[in-house]
Amino acid sequence: MLREGDEFVQCGQGHRHWGKFGAAGLLVHHDGAVLLQQRSAMSLGPETWGLFGGARDRDEAPVTTALRETAEESTLDVTAVRPHGVLREDHGGWYYDTVVGDLAERQDVGPRDWESKDARWVPADEVEDYDLFPPFAASWPRVREAMRRAVLIVDTANVMGSRNDGWWRDRYGAATRLRDQIDKLEGVPLPPFDVAFPELVMVVEGKAKEVGDAEHVRTVRAEHDGDDTIVETVALLTAPSVDVHVVTADRELKRRCAAEGAHTLGPRWLLNQL
Ligand SMILES: [Zn+2]
Structure with a gap:
């Protein structure tokens, strides 16, 4: 389903981003491990690892975006996620929000649509061993400190x-x-x-x-x-x-x-x- 926010834009720092109204991703953790998405061969950053998420719809709250996109791209039951907070990256008028939350019980998660090749729980200490989607690699040190x-x-x-x-x-x-x-x-x-x-x-x-x-x-x-x-x-x-x-x-x-x-x-x- 195509939404109003589904288009490329250029941010104040000169990058090209997906999401006219910004974008949001979900960092969900359980027992020291985080859920990573392997991006499909057809997406930006093909086959790299990052967070489930995507473009915000007009007037959509970041938590809503992150959970909606994760539910579209993976089999995670997002109703079980307990959001603890949002980290915002401001690219000069364009925002990427990382929604951080946890799960009381671990779930087996797989990819659901063409945007994902794989989904995996990765211990926080091993995240940097993966070939990371560059924007996620840049935000990971700050995001990791917010697993609280x-x-x-x-x-x-x-x-x-x-x-x-x-x-x-x-x-x-x-x-x-x-x-x-x-x-x-x-x-x-x-x-x-x-x-x-x-x-x-x-x-x-x-x-x-x-x-x-x-x-x-x-x-x-x-x-x-x-x-x-x-x-x-x-x-x-x-x-x-x-x-x-x-x-x-x-x-x-x-x-x-x-x-x-x-x-x-x-x-x-x-x-x-x-
Ligand atoms: Zn940017």
Whole structure:
């Protein structure tokens, strides 16, 4: 099926690219291995190895493009992919987005259409042994560093207290409003991603303690001290391939979270995303 974006264009750096509105590819990983596509003999970069993906359609989100193209070109069940973030390469007005995600269970994957010759799970350490499609070879070092997921932990009392919306009259109502706004986040800038889709956790205390989960937000109740619960939550969620970010303005809490390996961000950063 031919789409509106399916044509060659020249980018601001003078390259010729496929995709009038940009292009996107999928870097899906599982257990340290990444799924690579061997391009067909008839494609650009014949028989080299790269990512499944292709031209963006007009107004299409990068994640949608990457999953749609991968489903067209391979047998991967893309509904099982958990997107963690997007890395954007700007070629002067033309963009290539690498969508990074993982799978809970490994799948056997084969090629589906003429654009692919083969599909293979390749351990990250062996990727550079393959004859890589040159644009993928150029992006691989950065992409490899992004084989991670992000968790965002919100110090609810602190963030609530930093905006002047009458929270002191109704802490439960203010915490619920904040939760519902966070629930609608469609992506936030969190390094190494240009746009990350973090797991969202709000630590709630006091009169806001009864605020429950939303569709994309999990709440953790502090039974005693909010700061202790935040530090405990950081310790619980920290792992080698996970970046934990804590949103608070509390200097002592920032210090304690950093000591557990977390990154910290101020309330203003979060409020600006809402
Ligand atoms: Zn270019």
